[in-house]
Amino acid sequence: MSEILKKEMFTIPKGMIYLDGNSLGPMPVDVPGRMAQMLSDEWGQMLIKGWNGAGWMDQPARIGDQIGRVIGTPDGSVVLGDTLSIKVYQALASALMMRPDRRVVLSDTGNFPTDLYMAEGLLGMLGQGYTLRTVAPDQVAQSITPDVAAVMLTHVDYRSGRVHDMNAVTQAAHQAGAVMIWDLAHSAGALALDLHGSQAEFAVGCTYKYLNGGPGAPAFIYVRPDLADTVKPALSGWLGHRAPFDFDPRYQPGQGIERMRVGTPPVLQMTTLECAMQAFDGVDMQQLRAVSVALQEQFIAGIEARAPMLTLASPRQSDQRGSQVSFAFDHGYAAMQACIHHGVIGDFRAPNIMRFGFTPLYIDADDVEQAIERIANIMADRLWDQPQFHARQKVT
Amino acid sequence: MSEILKKEMFTIPKGMIYLDGNSLGPMPVDVPGRMAQMLSDEWGQMLIKGWNGAGWMDQPARIGDQIGRVIGTPDGSVVLGDTLSIKVYQALASALMMRPDRRVVLSDTGNFPTDLYMAEGLLGMLGQGYTLRTVAPDQVAQSITPDVAAVMLTHVDYRSGRVHDMNAVTQAAHQAGAVMIWDLAHSAGALALDLHGSQAEFAVGCTYKYLNGGPGAPAFIYVRPDLADTVKPALSGWLGHRAPFDFDPRYQPGQGIERMRVGTPPVLQMTTLECAMQAFDGVDMQQLRAVSVALQEQFIAGIEARAPMLTLASPRQSDQRGSQVSFAFDHGYAAMQACIHHGVIGDFRAPNIMRFGFTPLYIDADDVEQAIERIANIMADRLWDQPQFHARQKVT
Helix, strand or coil, X not given: CCCCCCHHHEECCCCCEECCCCCCCCEECXXXXXXXXXXXXHHHHHHHHHHHHCCHHXXXXXXXXXXXXXXXXXXXXXXXXCCXXXXXXXXXXXXXXXXCCCCEEEEECCCCHHHHHHHHHHXXXXXXXXXXXXXXXXXXXXXXXCCEEEEEEECECCCCCXXXXXXXHHHHHHHCCCEEEEECCCCCCCCCCCHHHHCCCEEXXXXXXXXXXXXXXXXXXEECCCCCCCCCCCCCCHHHECCHHHCCCCCCECCHHHHHCCCCCCHHHHHHHHHHHHHHCCCCHHHHHHHHHHHHHHHHHHHHHHCCCCEECCCCCHHHECCEEEEECCCHHHHHHHHHHCCEECEEECCCEEEEECCCXXXXXXXXXXXXXXXXXXXHCCCCCCHHXXXXXXXX | CCCCCCHXXXXXXXXXXXXXXXXXXXXXXXXHXXXXXXXXXXXXXXXXXXXXXXXHHHHHHHHHHHHHHHHCCCCCCEEECCCHHXXXXXXXXXXHHHCCCCCEEEEXXXXXXXXXXXXXXXXHHHXXXXXXXXXXXXXXXXXXXCCEEXXXXXXXXXXXXEECCHHHHHHHHHHCCCEEEEECCCCCCCCCCCHHHXXXXXXXXXXXXXXXXXXXXXXXXXXXXXXXXCCCCCCCCHHHECCHHHXXXXXXXXXXXXXXXXXXXXXXXXXXXXXXXXXXCCCCHHHHHHHHHHHHHXXXXXXXXXXXXXXXXXXXXXXXXXXXXXXXXXXXXXHHHHHHHCCEECEEEXXXXXXXXXXXXXXXXXXXXXXXXXXXXXXXXXXXXXXXXXXXXXXX
16 A cells, blocks of 8 residues: 555645545645746746747646646556546547447436536537437446437446446447447545546546546547547647647647647646646556555445444445445435535535545555544534534535 | 826736737736636635626626627627637528528638537538538629628628628628628737627627637627527527526527527626626727727738848738738748747738737837847847747647
């Protein structure tokens, strides 16, 4: 475990047990210094020359390679930019253009809402009979009928943590002639992935959860290398052009994954993310995953023993679970507010889910033990049943 | 002029005359401190709680109001997010859905390429006879035929600085039943605008040029308030949902301009931009514009007198020009490299344009005089004709 735990690389307030790195990762300690330097030496001193002089223009591809190593893809197949919602749209639009005779997008009812919304917006605009079909997560593989153009799924369910079998579903999609799109929001940096080995055509993900890129860190998109030179980008922005600074009046897609770039990259967020990705240098993702599973098992056993009013809402089998554990509780909102008040940070997902993320880079068995202790006390003493914990706020 | 000039609020290296604020504004001196505080007190200490506790969730609307004051729109009609390319796409997609029976998007040949590329990508995907038609800038008003769904123009030409008559073109669009979309990339923070008064339906713009929001700062979108509750967002992301944290499986657009939000906002960039926008507190945009014109006139007169081999490529009449002055020169690339080498920062735009931006918040008549002096020397002594200035690099 010692090679995985890098607590000293992250900023976590004293007394806080942060089980919410699956929502927003904590700040790496190197970030403030790196950002101060970037502002002073790059934006402040180089100004416009920073695009080349400080390497801003190449960040999206450079960080793409860092992320590729974590998700199991070759160099040059991932690029950063935009938000995950936009990247979902971009992947789906390209996928539909690869199957012009098919009209159905298949997803599951457990998908994160924004993925479904973005599909709804795209398909609604396209008209022409395009339909979004959602089925229960365990029904996906058998529901890929010949009218399905693309199967679009989030690998790990944001509520329950249930994980799809990436290889099996991708294979089923391909057998039915459909294009496969994976959303890795809750997988990248948390699970041992072999995305390239799965043969999926597209994957997208965010970087502010397990990758600790900071609030609003950019998203990423992967295109299978054999397709990257032929895929049609619907979001055909100038930085995806093959020669952006020729100011050609006609769009001509760039080489490979570069064509999935769109507009001017958010350099401050990119710089922060690039710094944060150093925490993954030399990390064996299989080993990280094993530690994550051990922490989750410890947590489940402890909560079930000491806070039996919480009902496990995640799959019990660890290989069917991502890097989070969810419990259902009728007063889950108030209970999570009480947990937060007592320094155990997780989050609530409507209608009744209390969600806890496990991130072996900065959470260890002692943290888990303390979290169990505090939650057990909150539940035993009904500490959640106080007016201030019932008042609703926006929660992310 | 003294009320406009705020040189002490910006970081500009000693000896540098920065005439490139139309490409990337310089760093406001308050940014490093604000960013250090944000990292330490917000991300570092509040972590996930920053979304509400530090007001991150409301930044896109809050900064929208700051920008609205600069571009002449009421509070609650502008929201920040994504890149300008994405915002162009978003506005155009919504506009097309407002005119389902029309199939043409009209733009001009001087539009910034990414606007045309994004339209090309959208229309190509839609198929069904959708066409992008481009005409010469002075032919736009008379070319708005009854098949035109949307007129999509950049207000100030990125190369020449030529400015469209916002009211006249918008009126012509409306008379022909078309929706008007303005790209204010080179206008916001530079010109005195009355966008709301123009009655245009949509406007978009970036914030890293005259608004000094930093490299990759987010874009903005304006929707005319009477349309904001009915416009259909094609990029229907979760933060544009009317209740994002209900995790409703169906998209339901948010109230007013909020529906034009898409994904998770880039908080570090937003924080920087919000800080930078303070420079516009109390600025009278009419007065700022007057100073900009005076600086440009001084520059044109000086260059034409002392560097006659440069040919004015911007309109000579100041009311037809934005806040930049462009000169054509066959060896423009090398000449601009030489200017940069000698501390006069402008930029080059293919094929032969040397472009200089005038930003009265931090550029004064002394700076302009010095810039003229240095450029005159470079041209008189052919200092540009050296091998190192001919070697091409990517330039933004």
